Amino acid sequence: MDPVLELRGITKRFPGVLANDHIDLTLEKGEIHALLGENGAGKTTLMNILYGLYDPDEGEVFVKGNKLEVNSPSDAIAAGIGMVHQHFMLVPVFTVTENVMLGYENLQPNGLLDRQTAAARIREISEQYHLEVDPDLYVKDLSVGAQQRVDIIKLLYREADIFILDEPTAVLTPQEVDELFTIMRKLVEKGKSIIFITHKLREVLEFADQITVIRGGKVVGSTTPQEADQRLLASMMVGRAVELNVDKKPADPKDAVLKVENLVALDDRDQLAIDGVSFEIRSGEILGIAGVQGNGQTELVRVLTGLAHPVDGEITLLGEDITGASPRKITELGTAHIPEDRQRDGLVLNFPIVDNLVLNTYYIEPNARGVLMQQDILLKTADDLINKFDVRTPNSVTTVGSLSGGNQQKVIVAREFSRPIKMLIASQPTRGLDVGSIEYIHHRLIEKRDAGVAVLLVSTELDEVMQLSDRIAVMFDGKIVGVLPAAEATKEQIGLLMAGVVSTAAEA
Amino acid sequence: MSEEKMQKTKAKEPKKKDAGKVFLSELSKSSTTVTILAIISGLILGGLLVALTTEEVYTAPSFGEGLKVALQAVWKTYEALFTGAIGTPSKIVAALQSGDAEAIRRAFNPFFESLVASTPYIFAGLAVALGFRVGLFNIGAEGQIFIGALCAVTAGIYLKGLPHIIHVPLSMLAGALGGALWGFIPGILKAKTGAHEVINSIMMNYIAFRLSEFFLTGLLKDPDKFIPVSAKIEESAMLTRFFAHPIRFHSGFFIALLMALLVYILLFKTTWGFELRTVGANMNAARYAGMNIVVNTVIAMSLSGALAGMAGANEVLGINHNLAVAFSSGYGFDAIALALIGKSHPFGVILAALLFGFLRNGAVQMQLTAGIPIDIISILQAFILAFIAAPAIIRTIYRLKEPDFEEAGVKLSGWGGN
Numbered sequence: 011m012d013p014v015l016e017l018r019g020i021t022k023r024f025p026g027v028l029a030n031d032h033i034d035l036t037l038e039k040g041e042i043h044a045l046l047g048e049n050g051a052g053k054t055t056l057m058n059i060l061y062g063l064y065d066p067d068e069g070e071v072f073v074k075g076n077k078l079e080v081n082s083p084s085d086a087i088a089a090g091i092g093m094v095h096q097h098f099m100l101v102p103v104f105t106v107t108e109n110v111m112l113g114y115e116n117l118q119p120n121g122l123l124d125r126q127t128a129a130a131r132i133r134e135i136s137e138q139y140h141l142e143v144d145p146d147l148y149v150k151d152l153s154v155g156a157q158q159r160v161d162i163i164k165l166l167y168r169e170a171d172i173f174i175l176d177e178p179t180a181v182l183t184p185q186e187v188d189e190l191f192t193i194m195r196k197l198v199e200k201g202k203s204i205i206f207i208t209h210k211l212r213e214v215l216e217f218a219d220q221i222t223v224i225r226g227g228k229v230v231g232s233t234t235p236q237e238a239d240q241r242l243l244a245s246m247m248v249g250r251a252v253e254l255n256v257d258k259k260p261a262d263p264k265d266a267v268l269k270v271e272n273l274v275a276l277d278d279r280d281q282l283a284i285d286g287v288s289f290e291i292r293s294g295e296i297l298g299i300a301g302v303q304g305n306g307q308t309e310l311v312r313v314l315t316g317l318a319h320p321v322d323g324e325i326t327l328l329g330e331d332i333t334g335a336s337p338r339k340i341t342e343l344g345t346a347h348i349p350e351d352r353q354r355d356g357l358v359l360n361f362p363i364v365d366n367l368v369l370n371t372y373y374i375e376p377n378a379r380g381v382l383m384q385q386d387i388l389l390k391t392a393d394d395l396i397n398k399f400d401v402r403t404p405n406s407v408t409t410v411g412s413l414s415g416g417n418q419q420k421v422i423v424a425r426e427f428s429r430p431i432k433m434l435i436a437s438q439p440t441r442g443l444d445v446g447s448i449e450y451i452h453h454r455l456i457e458k459r460d461a462g463v464a465v466l467l468v469s470t471e472l473d474e475v476m477q478l479s480d481r482i483a484v485m486f487d488g489k490i491v492g493v494l495p496a497a498e499a500t501k502e503q504i505g506l507l508m509a510g511v512v513s514t515a516a517e518a
Numbered sequence: 519m520s521e522e523k524m525q526k527t528k529a530k531e532p533k534k535k536d537a538g539k540v541f542l543s544e545l546s547k548s549s550t551t552v553t554i555l556a557i558i559s560g561l562i563l564g565g566l567l568v569a570l571t572t573e574e575v576y577t578a579p580s581f582g583e584g585l586k587v588a589l590q591a592v593w594k595t596y597e598a599l600f601t602g603a604i605g606t607p608s609k610i611v612a613a614l615q616s617g618d619a620e621a622i623r624r625a626f627n628p629f630f631e632s633l634v635a636s637t638p639y640i641f642a643g644l645a646v647a648l649g650f651r652v653g654l655f656n657i658g659a660e661g662q663i664f665i666g667a668l669c670a671v672t673a674g675i676y677l678k679g680l681p682h683i684i685h686v687p688l689s690m691l692a693g694a695l696g697g698a699l700w701g702f703i704p705g706i707l708k709a710k711t712g713a714h715e716v717i718n719s720i721m722m723n724y725i726a727f728r729l730s731e732f733f734l735t736g737l738l739k740d741p742d743k744f745i746p747v748s749a750k751i752e753e754s755a756m757l758t759r760f761f762a763h764p765i766r767f768h769s770g771f772f773i774a775l776l777m778a779l780l781v782y783i784l785l786f787k788t789t790w791g792f793e794l795r796t797v798g799a800n801m802n803a804a805r806y807a808g809m810n811i812v813v814n815t816v817i818a819m820s821l822s823g824a825l826a827g828m829a830g831a832n833e834v835l836g837i838n839h840n841l842a843v844a845f846s847s848g849y850g851f852d853a854i855a856l857a858l859i860g861k862s863h864p865f866g867v868i869l870a871a872l873l874f875g876f877l878r879n880g881a882v883q884m885q886l887t888a889g890i891p892i893d894i895i896s897i898l899q900a901f902i903l904a905f906i907a908a909p910a911i912i913r914t915i916y917r918l919k920e921p922d923f924e925e926a927g928v929k930l931s932g933w934g935g936n
């Protein structure tokens with residue numbers, strides 16, 4: 011029998027980059043096939059080719075033995091290929107039914123939308139696969155896990171056989187991850203096949219039937235969970251032996267740098283996002299904030315850095331009250347901020363590197379004299395920083411937008427670490443980066459801690475928080491539901507706190 | 519996938535390159551190349567339009583004859599456009615040979631008249647370009663021009679006994695301040711309440727039009743005239759003309775160039791400009807970097823208004839010497855187009871303004887001698903603009919390479935978005 015899906019010699023070039031280099035991949039019916047690789051290895055490019063978003067330069071795709079021409083997502087859908095994106099493609103103010111129907115509407119004889127039939131079909135699918143989704147609810151009222159299941163229903167509704175899941179676990183709690191894998195098992199039992207894109211080794215080993223590792227656009231090997239272990243997969247992914255654990259000395263915390271008391275703040279839709287949060291961070295320690303995305307971490311960072319103002323509570327930085335202070339004042343007091351969304355907040359993509367390196371110090375001597383920017387000095391400083399922080403770029407006047415994600419992040423790190431700081435707020439500092447860059451950033455964070463900086467690390471990657479932090483605070487629903495010493499914390503314990511299941515008395 | 523596309527992608531691969539190839543490849547990626555090709559394409563399409571609307575083409579006895587007639591019509595049109603914009607070479611030679619000063623001036627007049635026509639475009643183009651750089655769409659330049667002219671004329675008429683060297687700058691300043699006020703209002707509304715500057719600057723246009731009519735039919739009206747027109751400004755407030763009649767070329771042109779230089783220095787050499795550009799390129803990053811969005815928005819709209827106000831002042835102090843109803847023929851709206859053509863760069867704006875000035879001035883002659891309606895120039899401008907706004911068309915037609923990373927010179931905030 012022919013495999014469900016076969017990719018033969020897929021090659022895709024971008025200017026200066028070979029994103030996919032003769033990739034072969036075979037997906038058998040009823041198989042969960044993990045596609046493992048670092049960010050930038052070419053996983054997403056490959057899937058976008060399959061989904062008709064890119065044209066390959068070479069190579070062919072076969073579905074059940076027939077050659078497939080995909081020029082657009084609708085061709086892919088017609089061939090039974092469906093994709094669940096990392097960021098769900100849902101309209102929050104529509105109901106589940108309306109979202110599922112969108113782009114695939116069936117009509118009543120009078121030309122109006124036939125919601126009833128669609129809802130009935132969704133109920134049927136939901137029961138068949140144990141998805142537990144009510145078609146009449148609004149998507150905005152659903153949990154993240156349920157929203158993901160709506161995306162899966164969308165594909166089942168369109169009768170897809172081949173599911174591509176792009177980093178599906180990135181936004182889920184550990185418990186929701188387990189639920190997702192139960193659903194995936196259910197899908198393959200019913201004869202569906204799944205390609206599952208990830209860079210998380212643990213998940214691959216637990217849930218895949220077949221593993222294909224790609225690096226630098228090439229398939230570097232195929233294996234099965236039975237044959238492989240984490241260390242082997244990591245070295246295949248990176249191309250060298252990788253230290254999976256971060257080496258660090260025990261912390262030596264000194265005086266409190268940041269004190270937060272009873273903080274209350276709203277998000278940009280005026281909903282309560284932070285609900286009475288108190289903690290302190292001392293010089294020379296890393297406080298990690300764990301939590302599923304959307305539990306108030308973003309707003310916490312925005313309030314601490316002056317980008318949003320709290321409605322209640324008090325923030326003290328180095329003995330000075332900074333509640334409601336401007337970002338500039340907080341920066342000038344010695345705070346560095348690695349923002350969650352580097353392209354949105356941290357960089358001006360169509361400015362050159364040299365300008366981005368002085369984004370918050372452009373007005374200070376020697377960068378400017380009076381109101382005149384000192385271009386010569388800026389260029390020289392930029393060259394130094396590019397060297398010191400190992401930013402890979404042709405020169406300092408290259409626009410930041412043309413750099414890779416890792417190098418963009420290095421530009422931010424270079425900017426924030428090159429001035430004297432006492433407080434570092436790092437939000438998702440390694441999101442979307444390759445293992446090499448992650449190692450580098452982790453190393454720099456520890457270095458700053460050892461130099462006596464107070465570090466607040468916010469990350470939705472539980473592994474990262476556990477590895478780097480000296481203390482871990484878990485946020486759930488706008489509250490800190492527990493603070494644990496990192497040495498004693500277990501993944502299960504934190505996982506349950508993240509899900510809001512148990513709540514220990516918060517003690518900061 | 520098409521063969522052709524594959525080759526194109528292959529060509530992108532970095533291989534060993536010699537200097538010439540690198541130059542050609544950079545040229546091919548450059549957005550300036552796109553602009554120039556857009557202008558050429560506009561001219562070609564404009565010619566096609568002329569050919570298609572020439573009646574003789576359809577009544578010609580044979581296809582060859584028809585083609586000949588068409589080409590003749592196009593030639594005649596562009597010849598008239600050229601001589602109208604720059605001058606007739608034979609006339610220039612003859613005038614120079616005759617040595618008659620007035621004849622020489624007349625021969626060169628089309629060229630200078632084009633510069634005169636370009637001057638308000640430079641001011642107004644700078645105004646819109648400055649706004650674009652800060653992510654603001656100042657569609658109110660036209661109204662700011664009217665207010666600028668109104669204030670300049672008032673200063674020109676009512677300040678008496680001042681020396682030329684003081685009266686002219688003072689009147690220009692009055693125009694700039696008037697325009698600045700007209701930009702400040704939508705600016706502060708945007709910054710404080712989030713009201714979109716497009717809506718408010720359009721509304722400010724209407725207020726400006728009616729306000730100038732109000733003054734021209736009342737306080738400012740020249741009592742000796744039947745039509746609503748102001749009195750003449752004092753001689754001391756008139757911009758210097760460098761040549762005798764009929765050349766109207768005046769010092770406003772050089773003031774415009776100076777303003778372009780100042781805007782360039784402001785935007786690209788000072789910390790203020792760094793803030794303005796950052797706010798325009800990424801407002802979130804500007805906020806993150808501690809810049810004050812409110813202040814920068816208000817300053818940008820006011821400066822933009824001031825530049826547009828100077829366009830109005832330039833016209834009344836340099837050319838008209840009084841203010842009439844509807845004295846501006848939409849400079850403020852054309853300015854939006856030419857700011858786009860000039861990539862919102864002060865020097866690009868100068869070039870685009872010259873293009874517009876020469877086209878507009880040449881078109882008058884074209885209408886007289888070739889009988890081609892002046893509107894063809896508007897169509898031509900529209901073609902050029904459409905091509906520049908959709909660079910993909912030009913890149914496809916001329917098989918240009920994609921730029922490595924699109925440098926957005928202009929980034930506008932969306933409706934209601936940030």
